[in-house]
Amino acid sequence: MKDFSDLSERELMALAIALEEEDSRIYDEFAEGLRENYPDTAKVFAAMAEEENGHRHRLLDLFRTRFGNHIPLIRRQDVRGFVERKPVWLSRPLGLDTVRKQAELMEAETKRFYIRAARQSQDVAIRQLLGDLAAEERRHEATAERLEAKYVPEGVREKEHDAERRLFLLQIVQPGLAGLMDGSVSTLAPLFAAAFATHSTSETFLVGLAAAVGAGISMGFAEALSDNGSLTGRGSPWLRGAVCGLMTTLGGIGHTLPYLIPDFWTATAVAIAVVLAELAVIAWIRNRYMDTPLLSAAFQVVVGGLLVFGTGILIGSS
Structure with missing residues (x-):
């Protein structure tokens, strides 16, 4: 395993791409698992998956400009400090509370990653993109709330955990x-x-x-x-x-x-x-x-x- 502080800018970008791809797929799984019993909440997670996919495309475009087409294989389990994610998305039926807790942890961890990665990067364009994504992750909770307001009736909402x-x-x-x-x-x-x-x-x-x-x-x-x-x-x-x-x-x-x-x-x-x-x-x-x-x-x-x-x-x- 590598220490986060030892990652190069190329590895930071590759890790960010891998994180966004993983988060997008997990949100897709949440949406699929909730669709039968909670169709409105499933729309929330489908929209969040699309947002994470948009982040991935922005990272890919900048990576291609800076480092070419080959993305090194580096995953969250290859770097010290990430929280182990339990595969709750494999369980059926999925519970609302379990899914929301997992989503909150994902957002908090990704936000912290971008904050640290932006500070570590010396490339202006990379630092700007990572900083922008950190700010967007800070607003992700508010985005989720707006999506819930759009798709989920008031009576379905539950108090979120910190x-x-x-x-x-x-x-x-x-x-x-x-x-x-x-x-x-x-x-x-x-x-x-x-x-x-x-x-x-x-x-x-x-x-x-x-x-x-x-x-x-x-x-x-x-x-x-x-x-x-x-x-x-x-x-x-x-x-x-x-x-x-x-x-x-x-x-x-x-x-x-x-x-x-x-x-x-x-x-x-x-x-x-x-x-x-x-x-x-x-x-x-x-x-x-x-x-x-x-x-x-x-x-x-x-x-x-x-x-x-x-x-x-x-x-x-x-």
Whole structure:
């Protein structure tokens, strides 16, 4: 993967073309998926797809003038900092709220991309076009509102969620939550392996503490090195890494602390109760902040956590 700040102007333009093409096709999919149950709202997204296609043509014309006919293959997944897009457009039937949330995130992310790309470009014509597109993306929400006013009756409209807030959740809060979940699950096996191998609360506590701190350091560095913040505006990578690392450590400490209790079986019983509570909280977090259905989140987390937990006990008892 490349850092956004390392992209050349040719690569910036190629990436912008790819983004506009992807956004246009996603809006087309939204329109197709909504046409049967929400035909008026489908017209909104069809019009938005046409607008994004117009942006792509303007970018193509300037690219051809500046760099020729060959467009290098560079995609959003090749550049650090873009939010992962869940393929909600593959689901049928599509829900209005899900589609609008996704559209808001797309608009907010594309706007931020153009702002950063315009600042980075030194070519006057490229900088002007990217700046114009950034301004148009700022007005995109207003455009959507006008389209809704034209096509969607007042009674159909729902209150929109704040796109920047959701983008913040995806880019700032979720890495911390991912660290918390990783720390809670990944430290189960070494902790309970040590517990059933030694039957010593003091030694088990030290193993659990080492596993939690080690996982925190690993996750912290992984988060810090994943994105330098030049595109996403997520701030200092070291600050994000510290937050992710601390949350990972916190996730592992919860079921380690019971082994400060001198009696082994009492400590183990308390630790198991803490583990069950942690798995329930993780399932709720995945449902609340990561849009995972509650039953699916509970199944994934509980089954995965119990497998790790059981692995630790089997290894420690062998």
